[in-house]
Amino acid sequence: MNRIKQLFKNKQEHILNIYFTAGYPHKEDTVAIIKSLSDAGVDLIEVGMPYSDPLADGPTIQESGTQALRNGLTLPLLFEQLREVRKSVDVPLVLMGYFNQVLQYGFDRFLEDCLKAEVDGLILPDLPLYEYEEHYRQKVEAAGLSMSFLITPQTTDDRIKIVDELSDGFIYMVSSAAITGAKSGISDQQITYFERIAAMDLRNPRLIGFGISDHATYATACKYAAGAIIGSAYIKALTAGDEVKTTTDQFVAMVRG
Amino acid sequence: MKTIAVDKHGYYGDFGGAYIPEMLYPNVKELRQTYLSMMQEEKFQQDFQRLLRDYVGRPTPLYLAKRLSEHYGVTIYLKREDLNHTGAHKINNTIGQILLAQRLGKKRIIAETGAGQHGVATATVCALMGVQCIVYMGEVDIARQAPNVARMRMLGAEVRPALSGSRTLKDATNEAIRDWINNPTDTHYIIGSVVGPHPYPDMVARFQSVISEEMRYQLEEHTGRDYPDAIIACVGGGSNAAGAFYHYLNDERVRLVAVEAAGLGINSGESAATSVLGTEGVIHGSRTLLMQTDDGQIIEPYSISAGLDYPGIGPMHAHLIKSGRAEAIHVTDEEALQAALDLSRTEGIIPALETAHAFSALDKMKYKADDVLVVCLSGRGDKDLEAYMKYLDRG
Numbered sequence: 001m002n003r004i005k006q007l008f009k010n011k012q013e014h015i016l017n018i019y020f021t022a023g024y025p026h027k028e029d030t031v032a033i034i035k036s037l038s039d040a041g042v043d044l045i046e047v048g049m050p051y052s053d054p055l056a057d058g059p060t061i062q063e064s065g066t067q068a069l070r071n072g073l074t075l076p077l078l079f080e081q082l083r084e085v086r087k088s089v090d091v092p093l094v095l096m097g098y099f100n101q102v103l104q105y106g107f108d109r110f111l112e113d114c115l116k117a118e119v120d121g122l123i124l125p126d127l128p129l130y131e132y133e134e135h136y137r138q139k140v141e142a143a144g145l146s147m148s149f150l151i152t153p154q155t156t157d158d159r160i161k162i163v164d165e166l167s168d169g170f171i172y173m174v175s176s177a178a179i180t181g182a183k184s185g186i187s188d189q190q191i192t193y194f195e196r197i198a199a200m201d202l203r204n205p206r207l208i209g210f211g212i213s214d215h216a217t218y219a220t221a222c223k224y225a226a227g228a229i230i231g232s233a234y235i236k237a238l239t240a241g242d243e244v245k246t247t248t249d250q251f252v253a254m255v256r257g
Numbered sequence: 258m259k260t261i262a263v264d265k266h267g268y269y270g271d272f273g274g275a276y277i278p279e280m281l282y283p284n285v286k287e288l289r290q291t292y293l294s295m296m297q298e299e300k301f302q303q304d305f306q307r308l309l310r311d312y313v314g315r316p317t318p319l320y321l322a323k324r325l326s327e328h329y330g331v332t333i334y335l336k337r338e339d340l341n342h343t344g345a346h347k348i349n350n351t352i353g354q355i356l357l358a359q360r361l362g363k364k365r366i367i368a369e370t371g372a373g374q375h376g377v378a379t380a381t382v383c384a385l386m387g388v389q390c391i392v393y394m395g396e397v398d399i400a401r402q403a404p405n406v407a408r409m410r411m412l413g414a415e416v417r418p419a420l421s422g423s424r425t426l427k428d429a430t431n432e433a434i435r436d437w438i439n440n441p442t443d444t445h446y447i448i449g450s451v452v453g454p455h456p457y458p459d460m461v462a463r464f465q466s467v468i469s470e471e472m473r474y475q476l477e478e479h480t481g482r483d484y485p486d487a488i489i490a491c492v493g494g495g496s497n498a499a500g501a502f503y504h505y506l507n508d509e510r511v512r513l514v515a516v517e518a519a520g521l522g523i524n525s526g527e528s529a530a531t532s533v534l535g536t537e538g539v540i541h542g543s544r545t546l547l548m549q550t551d552d553g554q555i556i557e558p559y560s561i562s563a564g565l566d567y568p569g570i571g572p573m574h575a576h577l578i579k580s581g582r583a584e585a586i587h588v589t590d591e592e593a594l595q596a597a598l599d600l601s602r603t604e605g606i607i608p609a610l611e612t613a614h615a616f617s618a619l620d621k622m623k624y625k626a627d628d629v630l631v632v633c634l635s636g637r638g639d640k641d642l643e644a645y646m647k648y649l650d651r652g
Contacts, residue, residue, distance in 0.1 A: 052422065066422075099276055100539040100540070100555075101552070101554075104551070128275055152279055154280070177441040
């Protein structure tokens with residue numbers, strides 16, 4: 001059983017999943033960031049693979065990716081960093097990026113390197129469900145990786161059922177119609193959406209992301225799902241802070257409240 | 258013979274599809290489910306045809322370029338898309354898409370633009386219909402295509418600069434897609450080329466197919482034969498080429514010549530020659546050929562022509578070129594500038610820089626003396642006068 005499934009087996013609430021961009025602020029920070037997030041008690045870590053054209057991301061994640069690429073981060077280097085970090089860290093790791101990166105790297109080679117680095121899951125927001133089911137699902141499942149797909153307030157119930165069937169680990173619930181880091185606060189309309197999905201009795205646990213940035217939004221998300229995903233707010237903290245460990249400890253303490 | 262058409266998942270052979278984040282799925286699905294039936298409605302066709310005739314000024318002439326023909330020793334016809342209202346073929350598509358957007362009840366229109374021709378064509382139809390219009394344009398392109406920025410503002414559109422990446426067409430497209438994600442219910446995105454997720458490549462090609470539809474009967478009138486031996490068109494994303502090729506895609510008597518921008522030269526590191534420099538990947542929701550690094554990062558292309566300065570190519574063209582149905586020819590900045598000057602002085606027509614690339618291909622392609630060639634004269638060159646004056650002054 002991979003670490004993601006193990007996690008959700010042992011813990012069904014207050015899951016804190018933090019996203020960061022690999023190779024940002026500095027190329028070598030990937031390892032230190034994962035260690036500090038793990039030490040601070042974060043349940044799940046999403047490692048962003050920096051991309052030149054991240055369509056679903058707002059300026060914060062986009063700029064961090066541009067800087068990481070300028071720093072010289074590449075996928076082979078990232079896998080090297082992840083193999084290094086696995087010597088001392090046991091927290092579940094999810095790789096998040098865009099499908100073109102995986103396609104160009106070679107899908108099979110990518111899965112092999114995920115296994116070598118003991119990566120537990122994948123999120124590829126622009127990989128369509130149809131393509132996944134047709135061409136890639138079997139390979140991903142055979143490798144024992146958890147794939148997570150996204151749902152949004154506009155996703156129909158029928159489609160959510162397909163997402164639930166194809167996802168294996170957790171469902172990434174996008175809190176509102178937005179790119180990452182765009183909105184703050186949670187509206188009544190969003191609560192209605194959270195409640196609607198909670199009532200669907202899906203087989204996968206749900207984590208709520210996009211627009212989660214502090215204790216209040218985290219706590220609200222935890223009321224309606226297994227936990228929350230934070231990205232842009234943490235990257236902003238890393239940009240403003242001067243040392244990874246202190247920044248991370250303070251950030252996680254602020255979110256957990 | 259294999260038929261060239263899009264399949265139900267939006268593929269031309271290996272290229273196409275809809276690689277989009279879930280946030281865009283409902284919008285794209287709505288289009289996919291409705292575009293064909295709407296386009297076939299009698300009322301839609303009446304509105305579309307009437308606007309093309311009375312507002313755009315179609316049909317555009319097919320003009321026998323006598324002096325150019327004498328120069329090359331072959332018969333050359335020009336399909337005069339530059340004579341459309343707003344000065345390029347782009348308006349064929351924006352008229353179609355604004356009618357579609359109205360039927361879908363959309364109140365807000367967004368678009369991306371490179372050279373500004375599609376931005377102007379979108380701003381124009383939005384003014385015509387009284388709809389809010391926001392055009393994303395790379396900061397670099399805003400500087401090099403100032404006349405078109407002014408036209409868009411005059412027409413009431415808001416021009417938003419794309420400040421990320423190379424600050425050109427690719428980045429303007431990214432920003433437009435992000436806008437659409439943030440405004441999922443009231444907004445229609447008018448993509449200007451045969452790129453993007455299915456159904457855009459097919460939908461835009463169909464709206465542009467009026468070019469080759471007219472060509473067929475015009476050639477019949479001029480030559481007694483409803484097909485040419487070759488059609489030559491420039492390709493960035495590839496919308497004028499798609500329209501000029503459309504009704505001849507499955508007619509192998511007709512050579513299809515796609516002319517790409519080589520920038521400073523294919524191997525100079527400053528080029529937009531996607532069919533040579535590109536490998537298979539995903540850009541703007543479509544699986545196609547694109548310029549990228551070994552690590553799958555999209556490379557910033559280069560061409561003097563803002564409309565051809567794009568690292569990808571429409572999936573239909575990727576398929577046509579890969580399968581050998583179309584041939585690709587590459588033209589540098591210098592060659593395009595010279596071709597623009599030559600056409601201006603041979604025929605009294607100042608072409609857009611994009612279009613000038615297609616004319617330069619006449620120097621590079623092989624043909625027989627009794628061939629009939631059609632060049633798609635996709636746009637007029639007023640917007641490029643600054644670049645042309647620099648070229649002239651350089652001597």
